[in-house]
Amino acid sequence: MKQPSGFLSFGRNIGIKDQSLDFAVVYSQVLCLSTAVFTKNNYPGAPVLVGKEHIQEGKLQAIVVNSKNSNVATGEEGVWVAKETCKILAENLGIQPKHVLPSSTGVIGVPLPKEKIFAACSTAKEYLKENNLEEFAQAILTTDTQKKISYRTYQDGVIFGVAKGAGMIEPNMATMLCYIFSDLLPETKDLYPFLKNAVDISFNCLSIDSDTSTSDTVALLCNGIKGKIPNSIFQELLNEICIDLTKMIARDGEGATKLIELEIQNARDISQARKIGKSIINSPLVKTAIYGGDPNWGRFVMAVGKVFDEKIPYNDLSIQLGNLEVKNANQEVKEKLANYLKSNQEIQIFVNLNQGNVKMKFWGCDLTEGYVKENAFYTT
């Protein structure tokens, strides 16, 4: 696994809740050109508020993350703790506080154990190691069952993405965190459009359960140690990494047994594709049919039809699962369909609207008893 040069990191346990890794830092030896996008939830966590402030000049040099506590709905004290975390870490690393991006994920409404976090920040430097991003990837997980890493190389450099997905933290909600580190720099200095483009066709097309976390964060840090990369290649590789991570998050969704990949074809525009794509990928009846291997093709029709303000003539609509056209399926096709659903862990859905020429992909997962159990009985 080729890791980007100049990024040192660690993950460790500082006892926020249990014995698992719960605190992590990434430090770049060189100030990075950076950008980030954050949750649209109207009640963002304190670290998101501070992160939005710190990213304004487009430069970062460190990331600090804790799991097991989200520092959300913790009031002014919460914001103060997030700022102080950055300040103490910056002091230890010899950098500026505004060049630190903080993240927290976990229980809502419980004050962070600030002494533990401050202490860990003040000794961070001695834990930092090169080529150690796998430990970082492990430390930011909550109930994810697997680390999520995707990278692409270009000449001597690498773009390296790390994410955590839809894990639930006692007693709270899912959070998506993603950090992308690179020792390459694109020709254009403003990184935001690159990240925005990549996020729009990856994470923004992902839904585990339609609930939007208060902590979602995607950050991109480029230190340029390995030189330049053409804009177009950079965008392409960034897109690939974000899509890889999106699929890993969907596959590892709470209780999920199947990854669903949906392609909306020939939409009039992106807005139409997104409305119909989200309606299908979020439909509990579609998700349960895929879980159980039930060839209920009417549910797919229903999920398109319930987007009231996008009327697709029924005869224009085509729906394929794998290579099976499901609309008006007879018994023989239904049996093939049931077999397709039952024997695959990646379900491909193609919905052709025949209204234009826009194509868009969406990712999600099936809805299982496991999802319900994980979220119902996570008692405090």
Next chain:
Amino acid sequence: MKQPSGFLSFGRNIGIKDQSLDFAVVYSQVLCLSTAVFTKNNYPGAPVLVGKEHIQEGKLQAIVVNSKNSNVATGEEGVWVAKETCKILAENLGIQPKHVLPSSTGVIGVPLPKEKIFAACSTAKEYLKENNLEEFAQAILTTDTQKKISYRTYQDGVIFGVAKGAGMIEPNMATMLCYIFSDLLPETKDLYPFLKNAVDISFNCLSIDSDTSTSDTVALLCNGIKGKIPNSIFQELLNEICIDLTKMIARDGEGATKLIELEIQNARDISQARKIGKSIINSPLVKTAIYGGDPNWGRFVMAVGKVFDEKIPYNDLSIQLGNLEVKNANQEVKEKLANYLKSNQEIQIFVNLNQGNVKMKFWGCDLTEGYVKENAFYTT
């Protein structure tokens, strides 16, 4: 159970799928002033298409319903069958075909067994009985576990509502059907505004799983045999009946163990109340928390916050479950909250937005393993 005068009805088995009641007719001895509202799904079933045509003059004299097959996505043949059904029934009853409202609920995309239905229509008259609406209420059910009836009396007359709720039919989707019969007539002849008002504050505030059926129908038939009722009283009783039936449907939602009643208080306007109300009542994380009795109050905050275009300042927001204020709940309140959720089958949520003075109620149910099982393993 006082039933409206002049309405004769029956439910019987005609072997559409199994031995249970699957065919039902209601006939009024007098032509009724009528109105109806239908699903907004862009792919309505054939009976909905025919029903919309038949209701245009505001008069009905009979209802014909079959369960076990929805006659949806059955093309022109499906529409022909629905029309022919009305025609044969009308001939048998000696009324006009356009005065018959047809409904079907059940599997999608399978042709109706038309011979069985036509035969049943041609002998309907001999099965009709007075005071027999309970049999009708039974015959329109699918996987509902209970009949759903609510009525109110006024002087010598009665307004009598019958509904079926969110049952799943092999292999398909939920349908909401509701018929309201009365031997009273309001002063105003246009019944539509009465029904629209009642539906807007009842069924349109209900969500079992956010999936909109292709067959939803609510019809109101008034024969006036027992005289007039003041408009305001009629509206009030109609509202009460629709809300009763809405709650019955929510309580009997697939896999549901708890009825959720949510009141949005002090919204700026109805649109704001509806967006935030629907977001909460549809949130899988809210629904699973209520199922498991988990005092995850952060999930309620998240569900308000994810309505991106309605920003409610955090300090303005108040959330109560029962009589417990849950925002910033400490351990003691959390324990009370867990106890409240675990020991009640009707969960009351009050969300005060403090943005205006509009109040609106919403109904839903918890999300359980039962919902997943019922919808995943309903194999064809």
